[in-house]
Amino acid sequence: MNIFLDCIPCFIRQTLDAVRLVTDDELIHEQLLREVLDLSRGLDLQQTPPVIGQQIHRRIRRLTNNPDPYLHQKQQQNRLALELYDLMEPVVRNSKNPLENAVRLAIAGNIIDLGVKTSISDADIQKNVTDSLTVPLDQAMIDEFRSDFENARDILYLADNAGEIVFDRLLIEQLAKKKITVVVKGSPVINDATMEDAISTGLTKIVPVIDNGSDGPGTILQTCSDEFLARFEQADLIISKGQGNFETLSEIDKNIYFFLKVKCPVIARHLQVPVGTFFLGRKGVEYAKSIEK
């Protein structure tokens, strides 16, 4: 998905929100803002939005001299999600449709995204989890995913955020784990999950986890490692979590299932669904087959 003009004021606002979260130094706030304005005025709109997010967050890390500014938030999100895991796991296991409920929760977990909003309260996360179990779900799309998954042999699961990967674990536990490799980011960007989060949340104990070699807040193939690109090429089914992965992969010609919570009005318009939608879609398949919230 290309950058829309509406993304630009949003980049500028996100820049300010993000840098304020990372440092109180107002000179750095101003310097970064000016750098991002400079970057934006010559922007190639044929790029995907996470390409700019990658540039902005590289600058934040450089200007604040902090390689992982969201470390504390990520640790906290993992901790909260692990607490919720203990409550959710039996709910999924004992339900009539464990796979369906695990999909619902995996999408619910996608609310833990500091790229769009700078803070998400524990109460927001918990409410989203509760709501997710009752929002209407397109059963046909779930069935298609189930059947496609059964036929696939080599599956990549592109994770999105810290905390959220605990919710992904619930879904992965309902699937044939042997066929799945989870992919995290190569190095820190916003609160995106890295190998550290996969280890600390126990994901590496149940499934192979690799990283994509990139610091893009999505899957920006041009900045991923050759190792990841080879695995991406070879996979016959890809599960893509979150907006950043959707934005970067929506036009890629692969068998990709997109699971995300729609948090921005531009993506909502692009997908023709309301903001807040628990979205489940596939390239080439009617995107409106999603769960509206």
Place this chain on the structure above:
Amino acid sequence: MNIFLDCIPCFIRQTLDAVRLVTDDELIHEQLLREVLDLSRGLDLQQTPPVIGQQIHRRIRRLTNNPDPYLHQKQQQNRLALELYDLMEPVVRNSKNPLENAVRLAIAGNIIDLGVKTSISDADIQKNVTDSLTVPLDQAMIDEFRSDFENARDILYLADNAGEIVFDRLLIEQLAKKKITVVVKGSPVINDATMEDAISTGLTKIVPVIDNGSDGPGTILQTCSDEFLARFEQADLIISKGQGNFETLSEIDKNIYFFLKVKCPVIARHLQVPVGTFFLGRKGVEYAKSIEK
């Protein structure tokens, strides 16, 4: 009031909203956005926010080759306000405190501002009018204004928007009209009232109206005419309507009463009142003496 960093993403968003209201040509949207990003990256934050608004709207008029892009909206707003005038005038006249109610309505009229939001529904305006009659009002501040007004000899009333000037007329009719000169903008900017609006709403029939010679969405003294500056210098009381006039005059050492509806979070923080406040304040006097909504 100086530009805050938070104003910058807002300028960018307002630019896009404004140019879309004026033309459907997406190339112009993009060109203007890039020009405003370029302007913003080198911005002198010691300026007031309307200085940038002035630059942005000059560019919109130039790029669209339209000297008065908001003409239609202004005419519509004047028409609606004149309809409301017939309902409001007897309410003010027959009330126990005509001056107080006229102040309430003059502030209510300040919602008709296309600088902050690109559209305001008739229903929003009507609700705001109804609400204004019951929001709590700082009686001491009204009394101070009344007494100060009585002692003043040469009063400038700095109008803000089209439509709103009909509400201003209600207030002016409660005051000693002979002492008042209303000031409109020198040429079109957003939906700010110009001489055309003062004439079409009948204001020129009851009170002298001059223009300030400027196309700034506020009172940017550096871009006002010498004639206006002489009158401004000479006035012993100034009534300043709206956010733009507040932003440009809040630090000026004159006896200025600011009447406005607080529509932006930066001004709200600056004044330490919630967004939505019906604000009535005076330089040097505790600003929090305002009507909270």
